Amino acid sequence: MNPTKTADSRREQILREAARLFAERGFHGVGVDEIGAAVGISGPGLYRHFAGKDAMLAELLVGISGRLLTAGKMRVAEAAGPAEALDALIRGHIDFAIDDRPLITLHDRELDRLRDSDRKLVRQLQRQYVEEWVAVVRQVHPAAGESEVRAAVHAVFGLLNSTPHIGERGGLPGRTVMAALLHRLALGALDALDGLDSTGNWRVTY
């Protein structure tokens, strides 16, 4: 009665390959035949699993936005204090950025290819995720103004999401080293908020 097992594995296989291809060549740059070929079936066979190409992108983007948000909320709830919450948020985001590289790429690249309702949903999830970060960062750096913190959070997202832009070439740090590096860079960037007052002006201390 419930065919979720095998059917979902097929669906998920398609989604995984579609995410990779979309991230590599863009949503419009990939044809359904290519996606089909990537999972061993060809072209229109995909329509047994998805209503259309748009539906795949929608499911991918809604999925990752939701997972980022729920994981973030869970980590914050489990944290002992604000600093630990921020640590956990950063660590979680890095895991996403490194392990789900194609999805992160899609997430801030192809959002506007969605139907209005889906795009609204994704935007709402994204916004909640940002607010989760903003609340935590404001507790750790109470001197900074809200709009500066929000901009800083976006900037840190850009920093953490930079891994997809780096080629896989040999001269780069491995996963563990890279994760630790990004973690420290993010914390260092946010530490710079302590010198700012609520108007964004540099508070002169020297």
Add this chain to the structure above:
Amino acid sequence: MNPTKTADSRREQILREAARLFAERGFHGVGVDEIGAAVGISGPGLYRHFAGKDAMLAELLVGISGRLLTAGKMRVAEAAGPAEALDALIRGHIDFAIDDRPLITLHDRELDRLRDSDRKLVRQLQRQYVEEWVAVVRQVHPAAGESEVRAAVHAVFGLLNSTPHIGERGGLPGRTVMAALLHRLALGALDALDGLDSTGNWRVTY
């Protein structure tokens, strides 16, 4: 004899609108008719100025890569010391990110839509720009290893390029405040390159 005046203004108008549209909806998501309409002519009239749609993208990407590189080199050459050079690099990149928002977006989004030769050229210019940064950052933070610095530079690019991802909504800092904020965030992130061994386990070995 030299028709650069009016011809170039038309060409540049087309390039500006094409950059905006490409950044908004992606290279494949914009039709030549739309680009033409954006400058008041329609469709194939563009072919009086460009060999094709690809040529517009190529000129945009080669142009911005080259301008970033030459501006960076000039700023470094004029700087009094490493710290001032880093300051100037950051300031210059922020100017690009804020003022040429569509181009920055294109720059790390549509690179693979180029012909092989153009893509190679853009990649080479990008790499030289990165190396310019790496050399300066290594002087300011000599304790960090080269591959970590390179990854950190990419991460800082992600941070500085985050402005395009932020909506134009009202609750955000204005240009001046935003530029100052990004500047401090970038410096703060790079400061984290010092004292990396405080966590013990991942000091440079390569």
Add this chain to the structure above:
DNA sequence: TCATCACGTTAACGCTCGCTAACATCCGGG
């Protein structure tokens, strides 16, 4: 005056692509 050139126009071609239609195959349960 009139050839020339810069700069546009519209019509149409050819190709790609998303998607549907119609048909095949396997497979579990009455």
Add this chain to the structure above:
DNA sequence: CCCGGATGTTAGCGAGCGTTAACGTGATGA
């Protein structure tokens, strides 16, 4: 044994898009 559903296949339609062709038109200058 056979019905029916799940899951593919290939053929083909229809729309959109980049590009070319053929033509118009107004300014320029010998």
